[in-house]
Amino acid sequence: MTNQLTSDALGDDYRTWLAELKQRVERARQRAAMSVNRELVTLYWQIGRDILERQQRQGWGARVVDQLARDLKAAFPDMRGFSPRNLKYMRALALAWPEPEFVQQPAAQLPWFHLCTLLDKVKEPAARDWYASKSLEHGWSRSVLAMQIETRAHARTGSAITNFGERLPPPQSDLAREALKDPYIFDFLNLTEDAQERDIEQALTTHITRFLLELGAGFAFVGRQYRLDVGGDEFFVDLLFYHLKLRCYVVVELKTTQFRPEYAGQLNFYLSAIDAQVKAPEDHPTIGLLLCKEKNRLVAEYALRGVAKPMGVAEYQLLREVPASFESTLPSIHEIEAELRHDLKNDS
Template sequence: MNDLTVYNDFFKKVIETIDSARYEAYKSINKHHIGLNFEIGKLIVKNQDNNNWGKSIVDTLSLDINRKIDGIKGYSPQNLWRMRQFYLEYKGKTELLDLAMRIPWGQNLLIMHQVKDLEERKYYLNATDKLGWSRAVLLNQIKANAYQHHLINPKQSNFEIALPVHLSEQANEALKSEYNLDFLGISKPVLERELENRLIEKIRDLLLELGYGFSFIGNQHRLKLNQKEYFIDLLFYHRILKCLVAIELKTVEFEPEFAGKMNFYLELLDEQEKQPDDNPSIGIILCPTKDNIEVEYSLRTNTKPIGVSAYKLTHELPSNLKGKVPTSKELKQMLTMAIRNAGEDDKNESEGNK
């Protein structure tokens, strides 16, 4: 065995030891965080009941906490309300609370808001703990009805349709929370990119089959400004609309910066690639969920036609062009089918590797 091989084995063991220690540190910190949030929620409920305090007490509490502890992000009024709800949802439910304390706060909020049935909630809490699902993967598993598939065939768990997760990816994603844990070291996990690539492939195929005049140009289409490069998930040309159509696929809830980024892409497309007889480029952002008010405010100042999640186009197209793009219902079906098909591919791969 040469020196390089010996060193590589040594290096691998050191990295594994670091990853393992970081993940164990996360689990310990996370348990305290979730327990703390539960106790704060309990205190809010009890004091509101005992003192007949209204909603304003939460805003007051948030201001005072941030004055005392110097602006800690996790104690915003919104997050304090979430702690209150978390307590009400899990008080007296020891088994569920124990599972909830094993996963990050963001994943807890997603399950709490998206899943109301207690057995279904237990399923997603347990799967998130065992597989280290990120919020994006968890959301797509919920949208793909992984729990219902589990009920149909109990022997076939969500483990078979989940993407493989390495310990380091699990640790990195788990450490991403509303609390500042940067000292433990965080990098973007590969897991979400793998899921995104699978979904992009499926949505591309579905759009090509729709026959609405979409001509596929490419995925991860490169744009360049000065010395920097940017990549659009999917780029089409629509023969009837006579314009470029940029599609960005997001595996997480809508965030305002998505609209700004799409507006920037459309500016580059119109400046660099739109032909003189083409209409202005259109952008579509596909998100599993969104807040309508947040979307509305995000799109108010954008000058380009952009559709988000529910697929309502702002800055409406001319009347003679309406009906030439997929309807809201059809786009929703496309996204649902893409998520489900991506999950089926993972399942088939898993079975083929057995």
């Protein structure tokens, strides 16, 4: 028999104190890891800058990178990261962010392989900075960062047609506008273009984690076919969310047709009902999002001018479009048929 104390025996005060200590230790560990990463990335940027400067000043070619890799590996045999490939990434890093202020920018705080992903996949400096900033802000993993780049999140964010500027005060309207995209990409549902609204709703809730990732940071799922009782009549909201940063409910209505002006009236009614029956006094006004298969931009703009509630209109895609830059590299139908005929001829 031992006299060892337990957490339960020490009571609630001890358990509360222990929980606080655990949080403090975890925060310290995270800060230490971030500090180490920042020092490493800064070192890599400095090495890349030196390679660039000496190649330009001394006229050294690409082979100096291979020699430098061998010499650094010999000097630091226990240290990883000095392969020729990694040194070329360091050079690319210094070329992408040439100013000394790089060490103060969001990119300098990202893990090294996040930066390699940015250097591989994003060529426009402004877009690269956007992804670096959002990745740091939202804590994207490397795979999530790659997915956001592949779906061109930077070009879609803030692109929905809205009336937020007229219906919300400036700070809230700007945040709300940035919370919406156009178009939304639902290729993870594995549905065809003729899928019905209920099929899409069901698939979105089944894949809610991926759906929330596509919606963006801050969305919390409340329910599907959310029931409203208005004067004894029942109405059902397709999808209801709460946005933690905007501090408001978000009603999402899904339409498998082109946008029609009457859809805005229906959504306006739902927003009024949510504001009256669900919204707490401290919540901001509920906003709406109409997701349509397609839209006439001018028709949508006109329709939103006449509604009292804040809402936006965006398209959704069940299949991701092939980027224009890839289209020229894809073979035509005639080329594929010619290749098949050639193969069959050789086989015979």
